[in-house]
Amino acid sequence: MYSDLRKMNIPTTDYSPEATLVDPSNPTTINNPEESKCKTIFCTHILRRGSEPAYEFDNQFVAKTPRHIAAVVLIALLPTIFIVSFFVVARMGVLAMFLFHWVGAIGAPCLYMVLMKDTHGPIKYVASQFTGYAVQSKQWITAFLIFIVLTGIGFAFVVLISKWCWLASDFYAPVKGNLENNAGIVFSTEGAVLFVLYFTFINSLIEELFFRGWLLERLGSTLKKEVLGSFFYAFYHFFVMFAVFPKQIEFYIWGSILLTLGLMLAGFVLSKIHRIHGIIMSWSVHAVADACIMFGLLAVYYQPWSDPSCDDVVVNNVTSPSSV
Secondary structure: OHHHHHHOOOOOOOOOOOOOEEEOOEEEEEOOHHHHHHHHHHHHHHOOOOOOOOOOOOHHHOOOOHHHHHHHHHHHHHHHHHHHHHHHHOOOHHHHHHHHHHHHHHHHHHHHHHHOOOOOOHHHHHHHHOOHHHHOHHHHHHHHHHHHHHHHHHHHHHHHHOOOHHHHHHHHHHHHHHHHHHOOOOOOHHHHHHHHHHHHHHHHHHHHHHHHHHHHHHHOOOHHHHHHHHHHHHHHHHHHHHHHOOOOOOHHHHHHHHHHHHHHHHHHHHHHHHHHHOHHHHHHHHHHHHHHHHHHHHHHHHOOOOOHHHHHHHHHHHOOHHHO
């Protein structure tokens, strides 16, 4: 029977241990079922190939005239302008963050949409982000689980590396001194808790709505424009890191450059997550990163997980931040 089928060019299935899998609709054989399953999970559930993206950019909002392009680029640079002016120069770090969020990332885009007679409008824009597949219950559940699991891993990592005395003395203490002296950031216990919550959940949401949503709508959704949007996102981080990283080990130069490049890649990945899975998923992943940064900040300020034997070194460095 098999020989007759082969003569008719009909694919057959051999159930012997040495057999390969044959898809009747595709004569290409698949030698590894596990590899096929892995690829299916990746393509179907992560890349969602064959499905509509959670968020589809509308080309009608892309800035095309010189006036629109200049306005969008200026707004995209506002986070960097506020960080340099108020964080680096004026040494008012918390004020710089609030200006960046509420003036640069919220106020300026809203003003743009009003003055440029953008048919989307601020309310319609936000509503377009929280609709359809992006806010289905499974998206909320998956995003919550991702946040819990990855934040737990990040917390464990910060606790683990905090045991190293050289990190406490050569990095944590100088960074704390730079934050207090160069950025004017001094926390009370209550203030630290509020800042951690705000930065983890509000900062991440605002940046996703601005950089991955509004900005890409105006720049365009091509690969080059996504890279450009990622550059605007990473650019202001460079000046933050340059201001707070330790000067004595010159990490503030090459470290800031390398991490800025890494943040460009992170911004690009987040733009893909935002487009494929929607705002809830990209917000969750971004919140994980911000939570891990906050664990690092707590380690810098309070060093609750440092080895007690490091205390003398830590105290000596923290009490003389002017020497950093």
